[in-house]
Amino acid sequence: MSHVLTAREAGLPAATVMPGPELSVVIPTFNERENVEELCRRLSMQLAGVEWEAVFVDDDSRDGTAEILQGLARDDRRVRVIRRIGRRGLASACIEGMLASSAPYLAVMDADLQHDEALLPAMLAALREDADLVIASRYTASGDVEGWDERRRWLSRTATRLSRIVTGVDITDPMSGFFMMRRAVFDNAMRELSGLGFKLLLDILASSPTAPRVRELPYRFRPRAAGTSKLDSMAVQDFLLLLLDKGIGRQLPARFVMFIIVGAFGTLVHLMILWVLFRGLGLEFLAAQATATLAAMLFNYAVNNELTYWDQRLRGRAWLRGCASFVLACSIGAVANVGVAGALFAGRNNWLISAASGVLVGTVWNYVATAFYTWGRR
Ligand code: GDD
Numbered sequence: 554m555s556h557v558l559t560a561r562e563a564g565l566p567a568a569t570v571m572p573g574p575e576l577s578v579v580i581p582t583f584n585e586r587e588n589v590e591e592l593c594r595r596l597s598m599q600l601a602g603v604e605w606e607a608v609f610v611d612d613d614s615r616d617g618t619a620e621i622l623q624g625l626a627r628d629d630r631r632v633r634v635i636r637r638i639g640r641r642g643l644a645s646a647c648i649e650g651m652l653a654s655s656a657p658y659l660a661v662m663d664a665d666l667q668h669d670e671a672l673l674p675a676m677l678a679a680l681r682e683d684a685d686l687v688i689a690s691r692y693t694a695s696g697d698v699e700g701w702d703e704r705r706r707w708l709s710r711t712a713t714r715l716s717r718i719v720t721g722v723d724i725t726d727p728m729s730g731f732f733m734m735r736r737a738v739f740d741n742a743m744r745e746l747s748g749l750g751f752k753l754l755l756d757i758l759a760s761s762p763t764a765p766r767v768r769e770l771p772y773r774f775r776p777r778a779a780g781t782s783k784l785d786s787m788a789v790q791d792f793l794l795l796l797l798d799k800g801i802g803r804q805l806p807a808r809f810v811m812f813i814i815v816g817a818f819g820t821l822v823h824l825m826i827l828w829v830l831f832r833g834l835g836l837e838f839l840a841a842q843a844t845a846t847l848a849a850m851l852f853n854y855a856v857n858n859e860l861t862y863w864d865q866r867l868r869g870r871a872w873l874r875g876c877a878s879f880v881l882a883c884s885i886g887a888v889a890n891v892g893v894a895g896a897l898f899a900g901r902n903n904w905l906i907s908a909a910s911g912v913l914v915g916t917v918w919n920y921v922a923t924a925f926y927t928w929g930r931r
């Protein structure tokens with residue numbers, strides 16, 4: 554690689570040389586209007602003496618968050634804003650924020666003031682010393698988060714144990730959304746990240762080729778003062794999807810596996826309805842089969858919309874449009890299924906292989922077609 558001229562070598566006057574920040578704090582936002590200004594004020598106080606910048610990544614908040622941030626950025630060049638339109642997702646937002654940074658140290662924190670910014674200097678000090686990754690852990694000495702009920706605690710402990718198995722790293726709060734790392738940790742993991750959902754720390758740990766030296770610093774997770782949580786209710790789905798993706802994602806995308814699981818339940822729904830209509834109510838077989846097929850498609854669509862594509866759920870009119878495209882795509886899938894099975898059966902006369910091949914082609918078609926047309930993925 555050729556040598557890059559420094560500003561001084563290029564002959565620029567010394568006074569115009571302004572080095573970039575040492576620390577980028579990446580902050581995802583979605584409707585955080587009431588919190589971002591205060592957060593910037595606190596960062597500025599806590600990080601006095603550090604060359605820092607805040608990289609906000611806003612997913613098209615409709616409460617004016619981005620406009621407020623742009624106002625702050627006009628007054629203070631340490632504040633930067635990335636706006637994403639038509640996209641959602643905490644982890645992918647943070648990843649894009651980090652990709653937009655050149656700093657040697659990268660931090661991720663929430664915008665809602667639940668993370669204790671007073672911890673940032675100690676986190677940075679640990680990295681400058683010998684740690685590769687510093688996690689701000691929400692756990693107190695008793696090992697719990699204040700205000701959690703029994704069920705939430707159990708979920709959290711189980712999730713922690715599972716993630717220990719997946720990452721091979723022994724930490725108390727792998728779900729933390731507050732951490733800081735050397736740039737190399739991110740650079741080494743970035744091409745393997747799944748970027749799904751919001752367990753970014755877990756994603757980074759599971760994607761690192763070698764285990765980073767981890768340090769944990771405990772702190773008290775504050776209650777949210779303004780705005781509402783966007784993640785709590787989806788924590789379990791989100792976690793399972795990430796585990797799936799990390800476990801088998803290299804062979805099969807996690808969404809595809811979810812799609813198949815939903816499809817298996819859809820088949821049960823189909824058979825049940827068929828049984829009721831045909832055996833119970835004495836409807837003609839073809840009519841019963843057609844009704845059951847349509848019902849199963851609607852079931853698959855509704856459940857996939859809630860679970861498989863939970864992060865880009867269709868609502869209102871978009872729900873209806875999605876439903877129509879789903880039924881259309883799956884009808885083509887059914888034709889492909891029967892066509893492939895019929896052609897194979899004619900050639901080899903093996904009913905099982907023929908049928909299984911038909912189902913496979915139909916399922917893959919349904920997944921790819923609806924991923925594109927119904928939920929509009931890349
Ligand atoms: N850009 C972007 N896009 N930001 C988002 C999105 C999104 O789709 N969803 C949430 N955010 C932002 C919020 O605005 C906030 O700054 C931060 O991400 C965390 O969202 P909350 O909704 O406040 O999350 P929480 O407090 O329920 O969850 C906390 O605990 C989780 C583990 O249980 C967070 O610390 C998470 O990071 C953590 O994984």
Ligand code: MN
Binds near residue numbers: 663665
């Ligand atoms: Mn929060």
